[in-house]
Amino acid sequence: MPTKLEARRVGIHYRRQRSGESLIAVDGVDLRIASGEFVAIVGPSGCGKTTFLNAVDGLLPIASGSLLLDGREITAPGPDRAMVFQQPSLLPWRTVTGNILYGLEMQRRAGTESRSTAKRLVELVGLRGFDDSWPSELSGGMQQRVNLARALATDPELLLLDEPFAALDAQTRETMQQELLRVWNETRKTALFITHDIAEAVYLADRVIVFTARPGRVKLEVAIGLPRPRDLRMKREAGFVEYERTIWETIREEVLRSEASPPAAVA
Amino acid sequence: MATPSGQLDTIASPAEPQALVRRPTDARDRAMRRHEPTIIGAAAVVLFFVVWQGVGIIRETAPEGLALGPFKFIAPSQLFLPTPLDIARAFQAYVQDGRIWKDVAVSGQELLVGYVSAALLGIVLGLLIGWYARLRYALDPFITFLYATPRIVLLPLFIIWFGIGVESKIAVVFLGAIFAILINTAAGVRNLDVNLIKVARSFGASDLQLFRTIALPGSVPFILTGLRLGIGHALTGVVVGELVAAQFGVGQMMAVAGATFQSSKVFAGLFLIAGTGMLMTFSLQKLEQRFEAWRPRPN
Numbered sequence: 001m002p003t004k005l006e007a008r009r010v011g012i013h014y015r016r017q018r019s020g021e022s023l024i025a026v027d028g029v030d031l032r033i034a035s036g037e038f039v040a041i042v043g044p045s046g047c048g049k050t051t052f053l054n055a056v057d058g059l060l061p062i063a064s065g066s067l068l069l070d071g072r073e074i075t076a077p078g079p080d081r082a083m084v085f086q087q088p089s090l091l092p093w094r095t096v097t098g099n100i101l102y103g104l105e106m107q108r109r110a111g112t113e114s115r116s117t118a119k120r121l122v123e124l125v126g127l128r129g130f131d132d133s134w135p136s137e138l139s140g141g142m143q144q145r146v147n148l149a150r151a152l153a154t155d156p157e158l159l160l161l162d163e164p165f166a167a168l169d170a171q172t173r174e175t176m177q178q179e180l181l182r183v184w185n186e187t188r189k190t191a192l193f194i195t196h197d198i199a200e201a202v203y204l205a206d207r208v209i210v211f212t213a214r215p216g217r218v219k220l221e222v223a224i225g226l227p228r229p230r231d232l233r234m235k236r237e238a239g240f241v242e243y244e245r246t247i248w249e250t251i252r253e254e255v256l257r258s259e260a261s262p263p264a265a266v267a
Numbered sequence: 268m269a270t271p272s273g274q275l276d277t278i279a280s281p282a283e284p285q286a287l288v289r290r291p292t293d294a295r296d297r298a299m300r301r302h303e304p305t306i307i308g309a310a311a312v313v314l315f316f317v318v319w320q321g322v323g324i325i326r327e328t329a330p331e332g333l334a335l336g337p338f339k340f341i342a343p344s345q346l347f348l349p350t351p352l353d354i355a356r357a358f359q360a361y362v363q364d365g366r367i368w369k370d371v372a373v374s375g376q377e378l379l380v381g382y383v384s385a386a387l388l389g390i391v392l393g394l395l396i397g398w399y400a401r402l403r404y405a406l407d408p409f410i411t412f413l414y415a416t417p418r419i420v421l422l423p424l425f426i427i428w429f430g431i432g433v434e435s436k437i438a439v440v441f442l443g444a445i446f447a448i449l450i451n452t453a454a455g456v457r458n459l460d461v462n463l464i465k466v467a468r469s470f471g472a473s474d475l476q477l478f479r480t481i482a483l484p485g486s487v488p489f490i491l492t493g494l495r496l497g498i499g500h501a502l503t504g505v506v507v508g509e510l511v512a513a514q515f516g517v518g519q520m521m522a523v524a525g526a527t528f529q530s531s532k533v534f535a536g537l538f539l540i541a542g543t544g545m546l547m548t549f550s551l552q553k554l555e556q557r558f559e560a561w562r563p564r565p566n
């Protein structure tokens with residue numbers, strides 16, 4: 001499979017508003033994602049997962065290294081990528097349909113066939129009958145379905161997901177994981193999924209990448225050999241639990257290490 | 268590159284999902300519940316006027332006072348407190364001698380021209396100030412100065428500049444109303460949900476698209492609040508302006524009536540102005556409902 005995304009020694013800094021010193025959020029990330037692959041990134045909270053994903057989306061500039069999509073440097077957001085945000089972030093004054101079509105409108109690709117595109121996506125994410133509902137009338141899980149549909153509407157080549165289920169309750173979260181896999185099976189988009197939930201990462205991904213504590217870099221890569229289509233029952237099987245344990249121990253080691261020596265900021 | 272100004276420090280909280288559980292009720296019960304506020308409100312108003320009129324009846328039937336157990340209630344004089352019927356008669360006389368039309372036309376012109384121009388300029392300037400931080404830095408001292416000054420004190424100056432005709436009152440109404448509208452509109456633009464801005468940017472929205480699809484609809488509730496606050500300031504401007512110096516107008520009529528101890532006529536003018544304010548607020552509420560169909564409704 002051809003490479004879709006390649007990160008070479010990517011470093012990302014934040015400049016602190018007050019002190020003006022810079023904070024190294026991500027430092028030397030190397031990774032490569034093949035076309036059609038589903039990759040999950042896990043790591044301790046604050047290790048730079050969101051930061052890295054924002055850079056891939058083109059919302060943040062990188063300070064060093066290179067970040068290539070289909071071999072071209074990423075400099076700005078583009079129609080070849082779409083983000084499913086951690087917060088549903090729906091426009092409250094637009095209906096479900098209006099929200100799903102938002103990306104297409106911004107990219108000036110909305111046209112006569114938009115209504116049917118929206119209709120198809122509403123069904124794909126299991127919201128039939130809610131086309132004209134307001135976001136305030138939807139539950140958290142339903143809002144995240146719209147968030148996903150909005151990203152899929154622009155038909156991106158790379159789907160970026162930033163802990164999209166983190167705010168949901170445990171039951172809804174598992175349902176949404178299953179739904180995401182179903183949708184992904186139908187579309188087979190290259191996906192980069194961020195989470196701090198190890199079981200979620202193992203269940204969804206072809207490959208799990210573990211980040212170190214801040215500054216984030218790749219600590220471990222685990223190819224998940226579980227067959228597809230996957231079923232939630234797999235989460236109880238020995239093979240699955242073994243993957244979980246390996247990743248959990250790596251992260252625990254990282255958390256302990258970072259607590260022993262807090263990372264220094266550079267001037 | 269122009270971005271929503273500076274640090275966006277306030278993040279709007281997402282709307283709470285509407286409570287979906289609603290007890291089934293039969294149609295009559297529902298109709299009753301829907302009209303309940305109107306019925307109770309109207310009854311309270313009617314009761315208020317009946318009691319008020321009752322004071323007048325006591326005044327006529329027991330001029331030397333009404334014994335209430337150990338207390339004695341002496342009704343105030345008609346000059347002090349005219350009854351609703353006195354006020355209605357004064358209003359009728361005001362209509363019949365024809366002065367009312369001239370006064371309403373003059374006051375109405377001052378209110379309308381002053382308020383509408385304040386609304387238009389306030390919204391446009393508020394959007395610009397909210398959007399362009401540098402413009403805000405430049406205009407902030409002036410806005411703060413004028414906002415801190417009760418604009419009514421500028422009236423003597425306006426009279427020198429514009430005379431005692433409608434122009435000086437339009438200026439006072441305009442300055443009275445514009446700041447509430449401008450400041451609220453700017454706050455609306457500045458308090459945009461950062462998450463929504465990120466969504467727009469992520470989909471490659473241009474500044475103009477971001478403004479049209481996020482900033483504008485996001486500040487509508489703030490704009491409407493500003494417009495509503497502006498009504499009160501505008502009405503104050505009309506009345507006080509006319510009290511100070513005018514040839515015609517409802518406020519001028521009240522000033523003359525007050526100076527000649529025609530308290531019923533003062534009350535008639537008061538109700539006219541209150542009615543106008545209520546009508547404007549009500550129209551704005553209707554507009555609000557149209558704009559905000561998406562807001563969750565508790566019920």
Ligand SMILES: Nc1ncnc2c1ncn2[C@@H]1O[C@H](COP(=O)(O)OP(=O)(O)O)[C@@H](O)[C@H]1O
Binds near residue numbers: 016049051
């Ligand atoms: N806008 C910002 N300005 C300064 N520092 C930031 C900003 N956003 C995130 N950070 C810092 O960068 C680090 C990584 O953050 P983030 O990417 O959000 O972590 P994660 O998503 O892995 O929890 C954290 O230490 C955080 O405090």
Ligand SMILES: [Mg+2]
Binds near residue numbers: 049050
């Ligand atoms: Mg994060």
